[in-house]
Every structure is written in structure tokens, then in C-alpha cells.
Amino acid sequence: AQSVSQHNHHVILSEAASLELGCNYSYGGTVNLFWYVQYPGQHLQLLLKYFSGDPLVKGIKGFEAEFIKSKFSFNLRKPSVQWSDTAEYFCAVGGYGQNFVFGPGTRLSVLP
Amino acid sequence: EPEVTQTPSHQVTQMGQEVILRCVPISNHLYFYWYRQILGQKVEFLVSFYNNEISEKSEIFDDQFSVERPDGSNFTLKIRSTKLEDSAMYFCASSPDRAYNEQFFGPGTRLTVL
Numbered sequence: 001a002q003s004v005s006q007h008n009h010h011v012i013l014s015e016a017a018s019l020e021l022g023c024n025y026s027y028g029g030t031v032n033l034f035w036y037v038q039y040p041g042q043h044l045q046l047l048l049k050y051f052s053g054d055p056l057v058k059g060i061k062g063f064e065a066e067f068i069k070s071k072f073s074f075n076l077r078k079p080s081v082q083w084s085d086t087a088e089y090f091c092a093v094g095g096y097g098q099n100f101v102f103g104p105g106t107r108l109s110v111l112p
Numbered sequence: 113e114p115e116v117t118q119t120p121s122h123q124v125t126q127m128g129q130e131v132i133l134r135c136v137p138i139s140n141h142l143y144f145y146w147y148r149q150i151l152g153q154k155v156e157f158l159v160s161f162y163n164n165e166i167s168e169k170s171e172i173f174d175d176q177f178s179v180e181r182p183d184g185s186n187f188t189l190k191i192r193s194t195k196l197e198d199s200a201m202y203f204c205a206s207s208p209d210r211a212y213n214e215q216f217f218g219p220g221t222r223l224t225v226l
Contacts, residue, residue, distance in 0.1 A: 034214070043219035044155070044203065090155060099145065099168055100215060102155040 004103035021076040023091030033074040034092040116218035135204030145205040
């Protein structure tokens with residue numbers, strides 16, 4: 001069965017600090033990988049996605065993620081966070097024709 | 113840019129009552145989904161729908177739940193007899209192509225069961 005784990009439940013950073021949120025998945029076939037963000041009081045929005053090709057994918061708002069197949073990981077990074085990045089971040093996995101499995105989420109708090 | 117819409121944004125109901133949550137998927141999408149997120153927990157898959165029938169459902173989606181596409185635009189989730197534990201945020205999503213797999217999420221409906 002598919003599963004997704006996220007390394008941190010809550011991350012607290014100061015503005016301008018670098019961010020890396022870990023995501024590991026368990027799935028037996030070819031996967032599509034996603035990071036979604038949920039700002040306070042808002043709905044899920046797609047940050048970035050990986051289907052195939054270059055394992056380093058760039059998303060919106062300066063986020064990027066790297067797919068490392070050998071480690072079953074898809075970590076999210078941002079070199080310099082802003083207060084406006086405060087949100088909940090969800091890693092999600094979908095196999096070909098499969099429904100999404102979401103990770104438990106990581107809450108990011110950025111202190112001004 | 114087209115988006116998924118959901119109504120109402122917040123629904124309060126008494127335990128045992130029926131509720132219908134409404135979604136309007138993106139117009140050219142073919143696959144539709146419902147997810148829920150209990151406060152403080154992760155987003156959980158409920159059901160997927162294609163070609164006017166359920167294609168997959170989770171163990172959460174028991175006989176109390178049903179989905180329908182009553183016309184060409186709406187996609188509804190009905191809970192027949194709500195329980196306290198049904199209180200959650202319910203997200204609708206749609207996708208143009210199941211193989212493509214990217215899902216576009218609506219803003220959610222917060223359901224509160226008293």
C-alpha cells in the first residue's frame with residue numbers, strides 16, 4: 001500500500017533562513033509526486049509536481065524539490081523563507097491512475 | 113484561470129441530519145474526488161468518480177456517504193445521518209485525466225456536526 005511520511009510535524013524558522021522539508025514515500029510502481037501548500041484559512045494549492053525527467057523541479061514562490069528515486073524521497077526546499085510562507089505543507093503521491101495519498105503535513109512557522 | 117468551487121463554505125448541522133456538500137469541478141475535467149481533513153490531521157481520500165460512477169472509495173466512505181453528478185456541472189457529496197466524527201473540512205478535487213493525475217482542489221467546506 002502507498003504511504004507518505006513527512007519528517008517534521010512543525011518547523012519554526014526565522015525570515016531568510018533556508019528551508020528543507022522531508023518527504024518519503026512507499027510505493028511499488030512509477031509515482032507522480034506533489035507538494036501542496038495550505039495557507040491559514042485557505043485551500044490546498046499546488047506548489048510543484050514531478051512526473052518524469054529532471055529530478056529537480058521548480059515550483060511557484062521560489063520553492064523547489066528534488067526527487068531521489070534511490071531514497072524514495074521528494075524533499076522540498078527554499079533558500080530563503082519569508083513570513084508569508086507560514087503555512088501547512090503536504091507531500092502527496094499518486095501512481096499511474098491512482099488516487100492521491102497525502103502525508104500528514106508539516107506546519108511551517110516563519111518568525112518575522 | 114478556471115477553478116473548482118465549493119458551497120457552502122461552512123455548514124453547521126445537528127447529529128443525525130443529512131447534509132449535501134456541493135462542488136463545481138473545472139468544466140473540461142473528467143475525474144472527480146472528495147477528500148476530508150479532520151482538524152489537525154492529514155488529508156484523507158474518500159472517493160473518486162468517473163463516467164457517472166464511483167471508480168474507487170476508501171474504507172471511510174461507508175453506506176452513510178454517497179456521491180452524485182446530478183447535472184453537467186455539479187458534483188455532490190451526501191452524508192445521510194451525520195455523526196460528530198464527520199466534522200471536518202471536505203475538499204472536492206477534479207482532474208482532466210486520471211493518468212495525468214494532477215488534481216485541482218476546491219476551497220473546501222467546513223462541516224461542523226453538533
